[in-house]
Amino acid sequence: MKNITFIILGATGDLANSRIFPAIHRIACSENSPKKIAVIGVARKPMTDESFRDLFGKSTGNPTGKKWKELRSRIYYFQTDFDTDFGFEELGSKISEIERTHSIDSVRLFYLATLPEHFESIARNLKKFCMKKTGRKMVIVEKPFGQNKKTAVEIELEIKKCFAENEIFRADHYLAKPILQKFAFPDKEILKMKKLLNKENVDHVQINILENSGIGKRGNFFDRTGTVRDVGQNHLMQMLSIIAMNPPKNKMDIAQEKTDVLNAVSGIKSENIIFGQYDEYQQENGISLKSKTETFFSAKIFIDNKRWQGVPFFLRAGKHMGGKLVSIYVKFKQSKKNLPDSIIIQVHPKSGIFTIQRNKENGASNTAKIHGPETGIEEEYEFLIKEAISGSKKIFLNMEEIEKSWKIIDKIREKKSVVFTYKKGSFGPEKALTLIENTGRNWFNKIL
Template sequence: MDNQCICQFVIFGATGDLASKKLLPALYHLECAGMMPKEMRILAFGRRPWDDHGWQDFLREQLETYATNYHPEHFDDFCRHFSYVRGEIHDKESYQQLRSALTPEGADKPAATIFYLAIRPADFIPVVQQLSGAGFNQEGDYRIVIEKPFGDDLESAIHLNEQLHHHFREEQIYRIDHYLGKEIVQNLMVYRFANLAIESLWNRNYIDHVQITVAEKGGIESRAGYYDQAGALRDMLQNHLMQILTLVAMEPPPSLEADTLRDEKVKVLRSIRPIPKSAVTAYAMRAQYGPGVVDDQHVPGYQDEAGVETNSVTETYVAAKFYIDNWRWRGVPFYLRTGKRLENKTSSVAIRFRHTPQQLFRETSIEKIEPNWILLSLEPESMKTEIQIKEPGLEMRVRPVQLNASYRKDGEQELDAYEALLLDVMEGDKALFIRFDEVEWAWRVVDPIIKAWGRDSDYILTYPAGSWGPDEAIRIMDKEDQYWRNHL
């Protein structure tokens, strides 16, 4: 199954935000690039009372709005892949209609199919049960793609996984985290493992600490119903940031096969030091954005957003530190932070080296030698090394310079994360998808924080929208000379 390209694709939630903003543009770009299988059939499953023409009007509008390189001349060819199936995700008869639409003429069962669940997490289990009841189950060549969040705590994640495995095999389940599809994230492995000069320094003997940041300028938009129940810890840190942490910290895998990569990532998660219940405040802090100014526009605070509960203490910012107790990383803090309504939109990994062990310049004008950094920006893309050089002139003074190792040449097109991951699903490559033990151990890591914050629900710090978050975030750092790298 894993090496076969499947040529039927069903999108549940085809008229929702995820499909409009990510899936449909990604599929369209694959078509324009000639990477979509010509025989691919895509069925859009939705509630709206449309025929194929109504769907095509909607599709054109979404592509004009969200596709980065929309060319009308490609639209008709793209449309030929699509059919619209009207149905309700909780209606048994709708799945029988879907089965008929997916069964080739003269065949007794549906052809191999990908089911993409671009729906709210509460509907994952009902849809999986309905698909299994309609004959899309372990006995056929079917693949289920599930978006995060995979559960909202350890217990619910285990329950969801049990339900999935009741109907489908693990090799049929693709848990998607779009951050793993970003080229710069994949390039992190090449940067580490294909460069001896880098890999030899990638350990506790040389590295002082690691920072992983995912900052967003936007607020919660129309997601209050979900976000006010989830918060930044569940929405971002437990999945996106933890996945980046595992790629930074993992040992070299014996090959690039899916399970060997994921084995090494799980080893990292299992090695993270458990956070003591009594010490959560020393390891993690949370905050919520208040009113402020973003791009010269006054914006409301979180509690004034539409749909947010009165006096909500849901965090829109979280900063936490973790220690990986293994031979490579023992004693090196990994600082993770994410937040909404911050000063800039960025995703980055900042790795600071230790200070030099010699006071060679103590009798010169140089008061202090700053340490070196490796600065990996995932969005926007860049890869830099920061070193110290002497300033021109008679006095002995230094300044930092950055060596830029960005890999994209002028005119080279960036491949969107969803485009890469959708191709992998079609081809059965699971290397960039998440195995359940990764999910489980990531929840185990953050579970003490979730429980502590669940008991402390009376007060939450605030920070002005348009800032870099609360000043108090510095308190989780181990040393006085450590600070957050806001600008790379």
């Protein structure tokens, strides 16, 4: 791996501290680590280099040893507002100075871990002040990519002025989850299973992203975003695409296969969408007492193509749910005697692929794990960053996917009128139950 300078914009935020810093530390301490690494954290909060090094170390479990000591000496902090030219002019000089100090002349990786409203100004200022004439450059852009389709396109135009397409890595860390990669890039065993997933065999599909916690310290961000934009536009749409797409002919075809699924989404109607807000949400820090921001939504949609015509897909995401569960539940038609009752791809809490067999006579069920979690695998952010450094884009999004997913989410948000209150620890408002029960089906809430 080549020499590299990581420039993390939004370096005092939760994402940087909980995911990006630990990933960089693991990369730096691995056997195949770059020969030389420098890390520059950029944020608005006043902080010294030493204080930032302490913060970085704390986020990685207060490591010790020679490799940490070496990395720590190459960690720096730069304070600036993301919307000012002057700060970025200084930042550009600072990056060059640090690279000269440590003889790093190969790769600059900019990681945009800020709120999406800063992406455009950051891109403009990086182009003006932080590019170098030689060496490779790249940018990882975190979700959410914009606030709607319009802002996503505007951000893309600014980033494209600074970086070429092969230098832009639009990240959704769910695509680095091993169990979802199994379905995105299926082996023979999974391919055999995927061939069963079609309108002839499947009664319906449920996709769940349920959290048993609230908004934490993200009140200001979350109240302007809501659950639909926070996880619907990215995680839910990616899980939908992966389970419903045709197997790609090669790893580079996956983006087109996912885009084809998103293009075929239909059935977005007011009666098929429920919004909810957990009780006491308006008493959270940073939340308006009259806030109508949803902390839950569920939807029934269809995929209008030959493979899935007429099969309902039920989407659900929420906070302060009765359990923490991220899963895809595929219910087979009862008339299919040679097939299991259902297949569950559980992403969290314990990843695995399960089948449920149901006794036709007494209704008893038996659950079997047919594929367990991978062992010895890299943490998803470590894998994501390594893939970007290598230049591979197989687990990253292209702009067409993002535009299509925003088109769906914008339509869903347009249907928002009533936001129903639900109790913390439940599985959402009563209306969400009737959404699926009125079709003769039930939500699958079981954690396997």
